[in-house]
Amino acid sequence: MPKVAPNESSDSSEKQDKIQPLGGMSPASRMSFSAGKMLRKASIQDSTGLTLSLSAEPAAVRRSSLGLSTSMIYPQSPAERHESVKVTRAMEEKYGFNFLTNEFSINPNLEKEYQAYCTEINLNPACNSSILIWLLWIITTLIEVPKLISGNADERLTALISLLFALPVLVATPFLVMICRNKKYQHRMQVIFCILVHCCAFSLLGSGLICASQNTLQIVQRDIGGIESLATNMSAISSTFCGYVVAQYPNTYTANITGQVNVNSQNGLLVFDNVVLNTSQIFTLNNNTSFWSYPDRIGSLQNTLWYYVAGVILPIAQLNANLVRPIIILLIAPLFKLDTYYFIATAITTNLCYFIFLSLTFPVTSDQYLIRNKFYLVFVLAGLSAIMALRVRQTDRFMRLNFLHIRSAEEKVRIAQEQKEQIQNENRSLKRMLEAQTAHGKDALDLDSPMAKVITDLTKIQQSPNLDAGLQQHLNEIVTLLTKQGHNLFAPDIHEQLKMKREVDLDADTKGWATTVLASKSYQRNNNRRSSTQSDEESIQPVMMLRPEVRLPDEATLSKVNDMMKNDGWNIDIHAVAELSNGKPISYVTYVIFERHNMFSFCSVEKHTMVNFFWFIDAGYLPNPYHNNCHAADVVNYVEFMISTVDNGFFLTLLNIQEVFAAIVAAAIHDFRHPGKSNNFLVKSQHTLAVKYSDSSVLERMHLAESFFLASERDFNIFSGMKPKQYTEVRKAIIEMVLTTDLSVHLQLVGSLKAALLSQNRNDVMDSPMMLMKIIIKCADVGHSSKCTQLHARWSELIIEEFFLQGDEEKALGMEISPFMNRAFENSAKNQLGFFEFIILPFFDVVAEIVFTPGFKPILDQVHINYNLWKKAEAMQLKSIKDILDQVFNVDEHATSSMNRISFLPKQSSPSSPTASSVS
Ligand SMILES: [Zn+2]
Incomplete structure (x- = not known):
């Protein structure tokens, strides 16, 4: 079973559950708690900040929490009284304490729980008290035993009756305690101990009121006999004795003792011989006399005196003296840990018994003092019972409050424990999910290239703290080399080497052969960063003619398209542009861009040639749902947006105008004459295009070839103004960009970017215009x-x-x-x-x-x-x-x-x- 030593919650907002610190626990003391089987040693900080130390300690320790605060039971200051009343009311409202017995009337289950809790903590003390009382009973009973062999028959009878009265307690106590110890009957503990208290009450009251009276009566009987014989045999003493009596009450005797007594009181001396010596003299006592307040009585002096002592004096004395017996019952009842209900039951029985004895044995009298005495006895016992009942009720109430406090603390611990378990469960399931996902990830596609993995591992080794400086330097070089070389890892870096070698080392022929045959170089930027501005005399272009089917873009539409591009950025509605431009979105978008970046001049492009070229590019796109001229125009716009708008045109500082030109042209032609079928389809179906381009990036090579064929015609040659070297570079750039749009090489691009990221060598990317151009056109193509x-x-x-x-x-x-x-x-x-x-x-x-x-x-x-x-x-x-x-x-x-x-x-x-x- 759990044991709890409560700690005051620091949360003062919880009015209903806030109880004064019970059991004198300091607020700083930690709550020691054991939630039975389910808990092991652990420490929990619950949501209210309550610190609970969970440990498996013996159940008995729970009792320690029941030391009640005296200030709660007997509030000393007005503040304490106020607080006590407030807390009690709050609890009463919440749990519905029965007014008299404190039972939790709202929640019967809670009451059961409380009873179990009470049994658990009260069983041992109640049993111990029972045994102690039983032993005391045995001792007092043993005193009576010798009287059983007394010569006096009355004495023997009294002793026997006394033993009979003690019998219920002597027999019932061990029996009932044994029953209580049986778990099966523990829930009946209150009833069992109530029976035990009733046995005690019966025994104590019975033996007190009957046997004690009998004993006293026997003593009086014996003594009166002695006095009588004394009076008979020693007349002088009797005379003096009687004379003294009559002298004290001369008038009374004279007036009330009538007839049969010879009274001579003339001299103030009483001749008493006749009275004393003649014991058979008959007296008549009745209510006509002022002092006799009992029923009328006729008899000899001896009888009359006997009657008075046994019938009047002794009952009054006995009942007064024996008041202590019911009080003892009321005092020992709490030792049996009776709750309010059973205590009240016990008190009522005790009062009733005493009252019955009182009524039966108290002399009939009209004496006001004795009548008052009789009622005093009743009121004293009833009053004491009421006070004791209230005391028990109050103790019970605070036990219940304590129980509720413990319960709420236990509840908090339980919730905290549940939350902890829930979190642990969640963690476990998350871990499982993670493991499953990792396992799944292993089964699923791994998008990291082997090179990326190598670089990751090398980077990890690099970060090792124990690494020797020289080795670290070496690793740095390896990572840089691997990152820079990208997928050309198995080709010699002839170009890099040739840069270093002076002319004398290699002859021109060898050098040329090495660069053209051994290692063909992809795009290489002209050394001049903004080399586009050719000298004017070189850039003079003959004015070309528009092809008959081609129209120059009209200014109004150009202005609208320009506005749309500016306002909508990468979110342009290109289909609206297509409508505006009468199905020539590429022509209009490129024209706006050429004007915006002054490419006609910087790239030496003749305007009509440009219009001819893009008009035919527009027209050459097939009306596929997706891969049509709208998609191409959209990609052109996206590329331009990335270059001139993202990060405030940051790319314009990285790319020269030929590169921008190449990117725009590449975007425009990148899906030229796309048949609306994938490369895979063309290869599978052995399409003529696949045959023509040997199954390798079939579509992309076709787009490029078709476009460059178009540009090779004089009226369409947008490259005609360029120097051959420039044209070669631009062509290379366009080719590389369009080939990059093949999704089958997509992962290579991502891989090289990741490698750069892993080696934290951002400059490898930023310093490569080709890489930047590839990134831009890829973004735009899937944009x-x-x-x-x-x-x-x-x-x-x-x-x-x-x-x-x-x-x-x-x-x-x-x-x-x-x-x-x-x-x-x-x-x-x-x-x-x-x-x-x-x-x-x-x-x-x-x-x-x-x-x-x-x-x-x-x-x-x-x-x-x-x-x-x-x-x-x-x-x-x-x-x-x-x-x-x-x-x-x-x-x-x-x-x-x-x-x-x-x-x-x-x-x-x-x-x-x-x-x-x-x-x-
Ligand atoms: Zn595309």
């Missing part, structure tokens, strides 16, 4: 995932539709339908979640960390908002994109009607414009 929810929803719907169209064709061709492209088994939420988890999130997260600072945050935040919407859609088990748009993205038909939602899916009309191939 719809970072657009505002409405636009993202629209683009998602379009790409899903394009997937389904491919699926339809695969089905028609009898091919295996690609994942997520089967219209019959649509699961768009899962499809998009996979896209986010494998492609978008790893990429945008690492870009946000390594490239941009605060300016990229709104874009990243939007990515996560959109991702969470797809998660929500999956949680709602929505599969169809239509349902997802309606229920999760809340795309309202009416709200988007102004944007002409239906027109997002372009009309399946064949392009009227010439293809790049036809042009070339």
Whole structure:
């Protein structure tokens, strides 16, 4: 069983449960608590700041909390009295104490609990008291035993009666104590001890009122006999004795003793011979006499005296003296730990018994003093009983308050314990989940490249505190080398080496052969940072003619498009631009950008050539749902936004104008003539394009080839103003950027960014214009995932539709339908979640960390908002994109009607414009 030593809660706001410190525990003392079986040693700080020390200690210790505060039972100061009353009232209201017996009338279960608690703490003291009283009883009874062999028959009878009265206590006590010790009957403890107290009351009162009277009577009887014989034999003494008596009351005797007595009182001396000597003289005592207040009496002197002593004097004396016996009962009753109810029952029985004896044995009298005496006895006992009952009631009440206090403390501990267990359980389940997830992660796709893992491990070793300085330096170099080299780890760094070597070391032929054949160099920036400004004489361009089908962009529309680009940034509604520009969004967006960055001049681009080129690029895009000129124009805008707006145009300080030009052109052509089918489809179906480009980045190589074919025509050659070396560089940059848009190389880019992040070598990225350009075009190409929810929803719907169209064709061709492209088994939420988890999130997260600072945050935040919407859609088990748009993205038909939602899916009309191939 639990034991509790309460500690005062520091939370004073809990009025109802706030009790004075009971048991004299100091507020600072810790609560010692044992919650039985369930608790082991532990320390808990509960929410109220109650410090509980949990330990498995013996149950008996709980009693220590029951030392009651005397100030609560007998409040000494007005403040204590006030507090006592307040606390008691609060408890009474909350638990509904019965007015008389204190029972918890509102909650019977609580009462049962309290009774069990009382039994637990009171059983031992009550049993010990019982045994002690029993022993005392045995001793007092033993005094009577010799009288059993007395010569006097009356004495023997009295002793026998006395023993009979003692018998219930002597026999019942051990028996009842044994029953109480049995767990089965412990809950009846109050009844059992009440019976025991009743036995005591019966025995004590009975033997007192009957046997004690008998004993005294016997003594008086004996003594009166002695006095009589004395008076008979020693007349002188009798005369003197009687003479003295009559002399004291001359008039009374003369007046009231009538007839049969010869009285001579004339001389003031009484001749008493006749009276004394003649014992058979008859007296008549009645109520006519002023002193006789008892029933009429006729008899000899001896009889009359006997009657007076035995019938009047002795009962009064006995009853007065024996008042102490019921009082003893009332005093020993609390030793049996009776509660208020049983104490009151005991008190009533005791009072009743005493009253019955009083009524039976008290002499009938009209004497006012004796009548008052009789009532004094009744009132004294009843009054004392009432006081004792109140005392027991009050003690009981404070025991109950103490119990409630302990209970509430236990409850707090229980709650704290439960919370602790709950937290432990949660921790356990979280740990399991984590382990499961880790295990799952091991089974699932690992997006980290082997190089990233190597660099991670090396970085960990680097951070080891015991590492030797030389080794650390060595490791630094290794990590730098690995990070810089990226995926060219197994190629010699010929270019780097040649930079170091002077002309004398290697002849020009060897050097040229080494750089062109052994190690072809990818994009390399011209040494001049802003080298674009060619000398004016070199940049003079002949004015070219517009192709007959091409129109110059009109100024009004250009201005509108310019405003939209400025105001909406990466969230531009490109379909609206397409409508404004009469289906030529690339032409208009690029024109605005060329003017904005003055590329016509800086990059020596002839205006009509530029318009011709992008007009045909616009026209060359096929009307796919997603991969159309709107997507390309959107990517162009996104690239320009990233370069000139994010982080206040930070990229403009890193890239030169040719690089910006290359990025814009790459964006515009990056999906040129996209057939709306994936690389995988082309390879699988042995499409002519796959054959032509040897299955490697088929689409991307096709976009590049078709575009450069177009540009090779004189009217479309936007590179014609460039020096050959510049053109080579720009071409390389465009090629690398477009090839980067192939999703199959996406993870390589993410991996190299992660490697840079791991080696904490941000400059490796920031110093590489090609890397920056790749990052920009990748962000832009998958940029719809970072657009505002409405636009993202629209683009998602379009790409899903394009997937389904491919699926339809695969089905028609009898091919295996690609994942997520089967219209019959649509699961768009899962499809998009996979896209986010494998492609978008790893990429945008690492870009946000390594490239941009605060300016990229709104874009990243939007990515996560959109991702969470797809998660929500999956949680709602929505599969169809239509349902997802309606229920999760809340795309309202009416709200988007102004944007002409239906027109997002372009009309399946064949392009009227010439293809790049036809042009070339
Ligand atoms: Zn694209």
